[in-house]
Amino acid sequence: xIREEVRPVSSGYLMIGxxxxxxxxxAYAIFVxxxxxxxxxxxxAVLASVIVLIFWAGLFMVHPNEAKVMQLFGKYVGTTxxxxxxxxxxxxxxxxxxxxxxxxxxxxxxxxxSRGSPIEIAAVVVWKVFDxxxxxxxxxxxxxxxxxxxxxxxxxxSTTYPYEPHEGEATALRSHPAEIAxxxxxxxxxxxxxxxxxxxxARISHLAYAPEIANAMLRRxxxxxxxxxxxxxxxxxxxxxxxxxxxxxxxxVVELDxxxxxxxxxxxxxxxxxxxxAQPVVNTGSLYT
Numbered sequence: 001x002i003r004e005e006v007r008p009v010s011s012g013y014l015m016i017g018x019x020x021x022x023x024x025x026x027a028y029a030i031f032v033x034x035x036x037x038x039x040x041x042x043x044x045a046v047l048a049s050v051i052v053l054i055f056w057a058g059l060f061m062v063h064p065n066e067a068k069v070m071q072l073f074g075k076y077v078g079t080t081x082x083x084x085x086x087x088x089x090x091x092x093x094x095x096x097x098x099x100x101x102x103x104x105x106x107x108x109x110x111x112x113x114s115r116g117s118p119i120e121i122a123a124v125v126v127w128k129v130f131d132x133x134x135x136x137x138x139x140x141x142x143x144x145x146x147x148x149x150x151x152x153x154x155x156x157x158s159t160t161y162p163y164e165p166h167e168g169e170a171t172a173l174r175s176h177p178a179e180i181a182x183x184x185x186x187x188x189x190x191x192x193x194x195x196x197x198x199x200x201x202a203r204i205s206h207l208a209y210a211p212e213i214a215n216a217m218l219r220r221x222x223x224x225x226x227x228x229x230x231x232x233x234x235x236x237x238x239x240x241x242x243x244x245x246x247x248x249x250x251x252x253v254v255e256l257d258x259x260x261x262x263x264x265x266x267x268x269x270x271x272x273x274x275x276x277x278a279q280p281v282v283n284t285g286s287l288y289t
Contacts, residue, residue, distance in 0.1 A: 001138060002076055002133045002138065004132050005133070006080065007078020007088075008080070010087045010088070011084075011085070011086065015055075016059070016085075023049070030049060054090050055090055057090040058087045058088055058090035059087050060086055060087070062084060064083045065099050065100045066100075068095065068096055069096075069133065070093070071092065072089065079132045081099070097132040097135060099128060099129050099130075099132070101126060103127070104124070104146075106122050106125070106147070109151060109154060110210055114159060115162045117162075118210035118212065119209055120206065120209070120210055121158050121206060122204070123184060123205055124202070126200040127146055127199050129142070135197065139194070142196065145197075149192055150202070152191065153187040154187075157180070157183060177203070181202060181204070185202040
């Protein structure tokens with residue numbers, strides 16, 4: 001594998017001064033040779049002037065958070081990260097590689113979770129290039145490589161976990177976003193290691209059941225919520241009935257036999273667990289006996 005090697009380069013501002021002096025010197029030499037009609041001296045001066053002109057091609061600019069990868073006739077010779085005006089061998093081919101932090105959002109993928117339910121999922125991936133040589137020479141197009149491999153990792157992760165937790169399943173896509181984000185980042189990083197790219201963050205940006213089962217799953221979630229609420233209501237009602245019977249017994253308000261206790265419990269549970277307000281009924285039968 002080709003790994004990045006930092007290559008020092010000269011200051012472009014210093015080289016501009018040197019090249020200006022050299023250019024003026026060669027121009028003066030050409031002028032003197034022409035006046036003296038010295039052909040050998042003229043040839044040397046012209047050749048020197050051409051060489052100086054070629055050296056001007058060695059000037060290049062490096063922007064902040066950018067690197068220039070240099071090659072000499074197809075051979076990698078090094079990378080410079082120093083920003084500003086620089087100078088290097090004019091025969092070096094210089095390719096710019098951005099080292100800025102970048103991000104992209106994947107397309108909405110339709111996949112099956114670990115339980116076989118069709119879902120739609122998308123993710124946001126934050127990444128940057130850390131090895132410019134690997135990014136340029138180990139893969140054909142590192143930006144396209146990042147996108148394709150990230151979507152492949154997301155697809156693979158989706159088949160590993162269920163959409164929502166069930167009995168015996170500790171981690172799910174919907175209920176454990178932090179754990180899923182960590183697993184997704186690791187999955188993508190493993191695939192991009194050879195491309196000189198580091199993944200800073202990866203998180204799910206869209207998660208939903210596929211349209212063909214969305215209504216059925218919504219009814220299922222509503223049913224689960226209703227059952228959970230009913231269970232909570234029943235537990236509270238039983239506690240209130242027990243408290244009421246205990247208070248009546250402790251303060252000696254009334255003595256109830258088992259039949260009347262059962263009737264009282266039944267009435268209280270109906271009142272406490274019913275969805276509608278209870279309608280009071282006054283029992284006056286004892287007034288006429």
